[in-house]
Amino acid sequence: QVQLVESGGGVVQPGGSLRLSCAASGFTFSSYGMYWVRQAPGKGLEWVAFIRYDGSNKYYADSVKGRFTISRDYSKNTLYLQMNSLRAEDTAVYYCAKERGGMYFDYWGQGTLVTVSS
Amino acid sequence: SYELTQPLSVSVALGQTARITCGGNNIGSKIVHWYQQKPGQAPVLVIYRDSNRPSGIPERFSGSNSGNTATLTISRAQAGDEADYYCQVWDTSTNWVFGGGTKLTVL
Numbered sequence: 516q517v518q519l520v521e522s523g524g525g526v527v528q529p530g531g532s533l534r535l536s537c538a539a540s541g542f543t544f545s546s547y548g549m550y551w552v553r554q555a556p557g558k559g560l561e562w563v564a565f566i567r568y569d570g571s572n573k574y575y576a577d578s579v580k581g582r583f584t585i586s587r588d589y590s591k592n593t594l595y596l597q598m599n600s601l602r603a604e605d606t607a608v609y610y611c612a613k614e615r616g617g618m619y620f621d622y623w624g625q626g627t628l629v630t631v632s633s
Numbered sequence: 634s635y636e637l638t639q640p641l642s643v644s645v646a647l648g649q650t651a652r653i654t655c656g657g658n659n660i661g662s663k664i665v666h667w668y669q670q671k672p673g674q675a676p677v678l679v680i681y682r683d684s685n686r687p688s689g690i691p692e693r694f695s696g697s698n699s700g701n702t703a704t705l706t707i708s709r710a711q712a713g714d715e716a717d718y719y720c721q722v723w724d725t726s727t728n729w730v731f732g733g734g735t736k737l738t739v740l
Binding site: 574623 | 664666668670674675676677678681682687719721723728729730731732733734
């Protein structure tokens with residue numbers, strides 16, 4: 516069965532950096548695009564970033580463009596999100612999700628909490 | 634940018650039918666997906682491509698999409714259906730966008 520397990524969350528000061536990881540199993544990782552989606556406390560879902568199955572294209576929400584970088588390691592079946600210049604408004608639970616048809620998210624991880632605070 | 638509008642909350646009596654709407658400009662020309670999120674849990678896909686149910690999702694869940702409104706319908710509502718529900722589309726200008734979410738309460 517598909518499993519997505521995020522890690523790397525924690526507390527970081529404004530302006531700091533953090534790298535999130537998402538270990539994937541139960542499907543052919545190299546055949547599917549992958550997403551990061553976040554949810555601020557008490558708020559709704561916000562798409563953050565997408566990487567194509569072959570890593571050839573990456574897309575970012577305007578709110579994180581230039582600060583966040585999505586990447587993937589096929590040898591480790593792992594998705595990453597490098598987050599730099601973090602702001603208080605980046606505080607959220609970050610989920611990784613598997614792509615289906617390039618349009619929607621068919622499996623989600625359990626999420627990892629990132630708190631940006633001094 | 635493309636926006637999706639959902640009611641903040643919907644209430645339904647136990648065993649009755651709940652309808653959760655998702656409004657957007659000519660949303661009927663787009664493909665809509667729906668997610669259920671229970672407190673403290675990750676979202677779960679309940680409807681994809683307007684009206685299709687993933688395996689394991691009860692037949693009580695159905696979807697439709699036309700004009701400026703997409704609708705998630707939950708028949709014979711159960712206490713276990715209480716959750717937040719989000720609609721989502723892909724748009725050429727906004728990429729992947731979610732509605733603000735609707736809290737379903739089963740009375």
